[in-house]
Amino acid sequence: MRYHSPATFEDASAIAAAASGVTRFLAGGTDVLVQMRADIVTPDDLIDIKHIPGVKDIVQEDDKCWSIGAAVAGAELTAHVGLCADWPGVIEGMALVGSTQVQGRATLIGNLCNGSPAADSVPGLAAAGAEVSVVGPKGTRQVKVEDIPAGPGKTTLAKGEVISGIYLPARGKGGGDAYLRFIPRTEMDIAVVGCAVNLRVEGDKITEARVVLGAVAPTIVVVEEAAKALIGSTLDDKALDALAAAASAACRPINDKRGTIAFRTDVAGVLARRAAKIAYDRARGAK
Numbered sequence: 001m002r003y004h005s006p007a008t009f010e011d012a013s014a015i016a017a018a019a020s021g022v023t024r025f026l027a028g029g030t031d032v033l034v035q036m037r038a039d040i041v042t043p044d045d046l047i048d049i050k051h052i053p054g055v056k057d058i059v060q061e062d063d064k065c066w067s068i069g070a071a072v073a074g075a076e077l078t079a080h081v082g083l084c085a086d087w088p089g090v091i092e093g094m095a096l097v098g099s100t101q102v103q104g105r106a107t108l109i110g111n112l113c114n115g116s117p118a119a120d121s122v123p124g125l126a127a128a129g130a131e132v133s134v135v136g137p138k139g140t141r142q143v144k145v146e147d148i149p150a151g152p153g154k155t156t157l158a159k160g161e162v163i164s165g166i167y168l169p170a171r172g173k174g175g176g177d178a179y180l181r182f183i184p185r186t187e188m189d190i191a192v193v194g195c196a197v198n199l200r201v202e203g204d205k206i207t208e209a210r211v212v213l214g215a216v217a218p219t220i221v222v223v224e225e226a227a228k229a230l231i232g233s234t235l236d237d238k239a240l241d242a243l244a245a246a247a248s249a250a251c252r253p254i255n256d257k258r259g260t261i262a263f264r265t266d267v268a269g270v271l272a273r274r275a276a277k278i279a280y281d282r283a284r285g286a287k
């Protein structure tokens with residue numbers, strides 16, 4: 001195995017583009033190193049992106065958007081007061097990943113690119129309208145988070161493409177988000193269902209909404225009908241019933257030992273209701 005430590009994302013991309021065997025990028029390593037140790041993957045080229053300048057930065061730009069480096073760990077995100085105030089739902093998704101030890105290394109982009117349908121930070125990022133910057137042999141492009149996962153263990157990234165950073169929009173007035181997951185244990189488990197809701201209110205009325213499910217299909221699901229159920233409402237019972245029905249209808253889950261199709265479908269509606277209530281309270285400043 002060849003270990004590389006490039007100084008730029010362009011170099012990282014060039015190494016990946018020229019490689020002929022199995023290639024992995026190394027961010028926190030909490031997926032890659034575990035997979036290597038278990039002989040699930042044996043990279044010919046392991047490209048460590050942690051030494052590229054800026055990968056540990058969390059920056060709020062002049063337009064109030066947030067730029068998060070590719071090697072920022074979960075623990076650094078949860079300790080960032082400004083980011084937590086703007087995007088609590090995004091951060092609570094990442095905060096659920098693993099343990100204290102895992103939080104010291106695991107990154108948002110690693111969570112996204114590992115391609116697990118149950119990745120905890122991905123629904124919140126997609127609900128927030130986050131984008132990533134993809135550096136590749138043909139240049140750099142901005143891609144919506146929901147367009148990166150392609151199925152279990154797969155992404156839409158082409159050979160030689162690497163993500164250099166993640167961008168969250170300006171929070172703006174009257175915004176609130178939340179992420180909830182169901183797991184059979186109290187912690188250190190994989191989501192059976194995850195749900196993120198991001199919305200904006202004017203007074204008590206919801207004017208914008210995004211609802212995203214995790215772990216109920218091969219990729220995350222952006223549920224347009226669920227958002228429509230919220231927009232224009234004051235989160236009354238009728239809106240909550242329509243939201244829950246739309247969330248359940250969007251599920252295409254698997255049956256496994258951790259949850260049946262019927263259970264996952266039902267829980268998606270339950271979590272959508274609960275996450276919407278939390279996001280709504282946050283948006284109105286009620287916490």
Ligand SMILES: Cc1cc2nc3c(=O)[nH]c(=O)nc-3n(C[C@H](O)[C@H](O)[C@H](O)COP(=O)(O)OP(=O)(O)OC[C@H]3O[C@@H](n4cnc5c(N)ncnc54)[C@H](O)[C@@H]3O)c2cc1C
Binds near residue numbers: 025031070119
């Ligand atoms: C004990 C334990 C508990 C866990 N619990 C959870 C949990 O509760 N919820 C959950 O969602 N996950 C969980 N995980 C999985 C893992 O911690 C997360 O997916 C984590 O966010 C991965 O980030 P990383 O930086 O460690 O990724 P890495 O392992 O470094 O990389 C993961 C994948 O992303 C690719 N990659 C990394 N960086 C880039 C980049 N910049 N551009 C393109 N591709 C890139 C790599 O090639 C690799 O395929 C757990 C893992 C462990 C070991």
